[in-house]
Amino acid sequence: MTTSVTPLSALSADDLAARLTTVRAAYDELKARGLKLDLTRGKPGADQLDLSNALLDLPSSYRDRSGADVRNYGGLDGLVEMREIFADLLAVDVASVVCGGNSSLTMMHQVLTALLLKGGPDSPRPWSQEPVVKFVCPVPGYDRHFTMLAELGIEMVSVPMHSDGPDVAAVRALVADPSVKGMWIVPTYANPTGAVCSAEVAAELMAMPTAAPDFRILWDNAYAVHHLTDEETKSADALGLAAASGHPNRPIMFASTSKITWAGAGVAALAASPENRAWYLERLGFAAIGPDKVNHLRHVELFGDADGVRAHMRKHRDLIAPKFAAVEDALSSRLTGLGIAEWTVPTGGYFVNLDVLDGTASRVVQLAKEAGIALTPAGSAFPHGNDPRDRNIRLAPTFPVLAEVEAAMAGVAVCVELAALEQLTA
Amino acid sequence: MTTSVTPLSALSADDLAARLTTVRAAYDELKARGLKLDLTRGKPGADQLDLSNALLDLPSSYRDRSGADVRNYGGLDGLVEMREIFADLLAVDVASVVCGGNSSLTMMHQVLTALLLKGGPDSPRPWSQEPVVKFVCPVPGYDRHFTMLAELGIEMVSVPMHSDGPDVAAVRALVADPSVKGMWIVPTYANPTGAVCSAEVAAELMAMPTAAPDFRILWDNAYAVHHLTDEETKSADALGLAAASGHPNRPIMFASTSKITWAGAGVAALAASPENRAWYLERLGFAAIGPDKVNHLRHVELFGDADGVRAHMRKHRDLIAPKFAAVEDALSSRLTGLGIAEWTVPTGGYFVNLDVLDGTASRVVQLAKEAGIALTPAGSAFPHGNDPRDRNIRLAPTFPVLAEVEAAMAGVAVCVELAALEQLTA
Numbered sequence: 001m002t003t004s005v006t007p008l009s010a011l012s013a014d015d016l017a018a019r020l021t022t023v024r025a026a027y028d029e030l031k032a033r034g035l036k037l038d039l040t041r042g043k044p045g046a047d048q049l050d051l052s053n054a055l056l057d058l059p060s061s062y063r064d065r066s067g068a069d070v071r072n073y074g075g076l077d078g079l080v081e082m083r084e085i086f087a088d089l090l091a092v093d094v095a096s097v098v099c100g101g102n103s104s105l106t107m108m109h110q111v112l113t114a115l116l117l118k119g120g121p122d123s124p125r126p127w128s129q130e131p132v133v134k135f136v137c138p139v140p141g142y143d144r145h146f147t148m149l150a151e152l153g154i155e156m157v158s159v160p161m162h163s164d165g166p167d168v169a170a171v172r173a174l175v176a177d178p179s180v181k182g183m184w185i186v187p188t189y190a191n192p193t194g195a196v197c198s199a200e201v202a203a204e205l206m207a208m209p210t211a212a213p214d215f216r217i218l219w220d221n222a223y224a225v226h227h228l229t230d231e232e233t234k235s236a237d238a239l240g241l242a243a244a245s246g247h248p249n250r251p252i253m254f255a256s257t258s259k260i261t262w263a264g265a266g267v268a269a270l271a272a273s274p275e276n277r278a279w280y281l282e283r284l285g286f287a288a289i290g291p292d293k294v295n296h297l298r299h300v301e302l303f304g305d306a307d308g309v310r311a312h313m314r315k316h317r318d319l320i321a322p323k324f325a326a327v328e329d330a331l332s333s334r335l336t337g338l339g340i341a342e343w344t345v346p347t348g349g350y351f352v353n354l355d356v357l358d359g360t361a362s363r364v365v366q367l368a369k370e371a372g373i374a375l376t377p378a379g380s381a382f383p384h385g386n387d388p389r390d391r392n393i394r395l396a397p398t399f400p401v402l403a404e405v406e407a408a409m410a411g412v413a414v415c416v417e418l419a420a421l422e423q424l425t426a
Numbered sequence: 427m428t429t430s431v432t433p434l435s436a437l438s439a440d441d442l443a444a445r446l447t448t449v450r451a452a453y454d455e456l457k458a459r460g461l462k463l464d465l466t467r468g469k470p471g472a473d474q475l476d477l478s479n480a481l482l483d484l485p486s487s488y489r490d491r492s493g494a495d496v497r498n499y500g501g502l503d504g505l506v507e508m509r510e511i512f513a514d515l516l517a518v519d520v521a522s523v524v525c526g527g528n529s530s531l532t533m534m535h536q537v538l539t540a541l542l543l544k545g546g547p548d549s550p551r552p553w554s555q556e557p558v559v560k561f562v563c564p565v566p567g568y569d570r571h572f573t574m575l576a577e578l579g580i581e582m583v584s585v586p587m588h589s590d591g592p593d594v595a596a597v598r599a600l601v602a603d604p605s606v607k608g609m610w611i612v613p614t615y616a617n618p619t620g621a622v623c624s625a626e627v628a629a630e631l632m633a634m635p636t637a638a639p640d641f642r643i644l645w646d647n648a649y650a651v652h653h654l655t656d657e658e659t660k661s662a663d664a665l666g667l668a669a670a671s672g673h674p675n676r677p678i679m680f681a682s683t684s685k686i687t688w689a690g691a692g693v694a695a696l697a698a699s700p701e702n703r704a705w706y707l708e709r710l711g712f713a714a715i716g717p718d719k720v721n722h723l724r725h726v727e728l729f730g731d732a733d734g735v736r737a738h739m740r741k742h743r744d745l746i747a748p749k750f751a752a753v754e755d756a757l758s759s760r761l762t763g764l765g766i767a768e769w770t771v772p773t774g775g776y777f778v779n780l781d782v783l784d785g786t787a788s789r790v791v792q793l794a795k796e797a798g799i800a801l802t803p804a805g806s807a808f809p810h811g812n813d814p815r816d817r818n819i820r821l822a823p824t825f826p827v828l829a830e831v832e833a834a835m836a837g838v839a840v841c842v843e844l845a846a847l848e849q850l851t852a
Binding site: 041043044046049052053055056057058059060062069070071072073074075101102103105106109113116117118128144147148151152153258262263264265283286287288289290291292293294295 | 467469470472475478479481482483484485486488495496497498499500501527528529531532535539542543544554570573574577578579684688689690691709712713714715716717718719720721
């Protein structure tokens, strides 16, 4: 139902008051339904996890292609068959890939702690010996990237995230400061905006001069193959562009099967220049006995090859695209033209980015909570949880079943309008 | 065959020269056999790994006891059923246990890097901000404990490891220095001596005054249930003793199923005081999405409970006790009475500690290598690989099959005597 195309800001005070009464009544009705819905977490739904249930009976053998016994210790860089699959999916050389445990977040943390305690191959000294270390953070971005930096005492400086990637001019200005040692980016189907970093933006980021000789771009390609449409976007070639511009050690790429097979029991991967990779493996060798190669083999047997993964991802798409469509339907049918919200229509990834009227995001989340709809805390896509305009909300529609997404989003739309009306009539 | 009970040092120069000729001939014969044997790594043998092959078809379900879906994210401290098994095996409260990934070494590294970058709950400041940080290292000890400290820039001070644990008087003297922040110990069936830390020694270590308020004992109970005889030693109650003496945060305990199920695909665990555990989980929360709970469930289904693990360990014992007996037979039949070697007869764990004539350990390892028998590098059980007496060799008999252990040890005995004779006739 399209309710109105008059922006709320164009309504008279009387009309606003009348509309507030109507929407408040709708909200009271919503509350009375006693919902218990959750749009907070970018978790796969149970039906998505079911796609990989063959893992329960795998692997069928405990020998890898070379005949090695995967049950025992060793093989620090992971099963070569598993590395080949990631190399194909990420369009990098297999020699650049390391496969690890069940979490790419852990690999990112390992890299950061090693940079702090030891420094990289091109660092003048360990980062922890610098007076201050800063990271460029495109916003809105991934909350766990930011909380990890805060935990490790790394300061955050923000740049806007556009639909083709981070604002390059803003990044260029910041990296003239030698204390700016790195930046985060989710290059493909970014969390939460769904933006895809273009080849042009990637090339500029890899080529730009930086004051720090050991500047790192942590290239978290978590959603490289997580397409929502037939248009299967290719990620920019970070490692190739960096090498071509003379900064081979700048990017370190991360990925995982967390949202391909089982979220908690998948395989993570890192890809980097020869020097970075050797540096990482040397550090890792002091801290690990080798990854769970049985789980690598389990995944290799499940997929066969990278095309097996791609086919598998289309099954995910078939399950979750309707949920994203439900988000779009709820928002566009109820909020289009009101001038109080903008949202993304992502072609991949796990999130919809909803920007509401400035100053009302926290109120929307609170209203939703009181109506039994859990949303990610307002501001969580910003460093220290601080959204300066208090307008950003991250929606994660994959985990609930479709009917729940529909019910939750109808409610969210009411909360967005109610919060806007409260503000406009205050 | 008992060859001689005359100590070599009591032989005349002529007798020594004659014996050197004989033993050199035996060594030449050994070399001519073109052996390719390996006693370097404390790895389970393939027959031991076979004991857990039921894991290939587990888990049978993806729900834990509470009905939660173990395939998805979450559960940072691990599956409670798995924690219960470790709690029983380690004789600690289940509330103290965290179950992690496939490597307790990784958990130790996480603890050390967190202490360096953040400090513990009772640290005046992060350890990396101290001018110097030192660790007490009982020697001989576990090489990976020492290389981890070296990597992280932590200085090592040694104390002797006795048959009932570290030399307490030596430890007490060292911990009066506030820069001494911690110590390693493998309390049960220590690597490499097989020593078992007595309850009395453990009580003293937990109760002793330390200058550092945040002194930590990393209690690596890797072999807690790895008995080689019917006498199944109980580990000292580190957490209980520490709490009783007012230092609850002093010990952090580690263990894993690496040498219970599959070395590379097991489950690691940590146990600590409430404050330490909360501190560890808070750090971990910034770096992980939760452990592989599917692998936890896989192990829970394999064993049922802690008694299932104990029964399983007796099958390991049946497979490896003959290998330890072969080591003992080879050494005692060939070297007893010669006054050139002492060795342990461990009642658990994975190693035999061989002390040869001072100054000859490196030569023994070299001779063995030239005869096709790989031994752990001499000195590796000491910080920085430096055995001041060059006498210590760690033997690891579990990985080769029995006939290989027999052949390798017969050869090692020849090398030990040859190196001794070379030195005595030099």
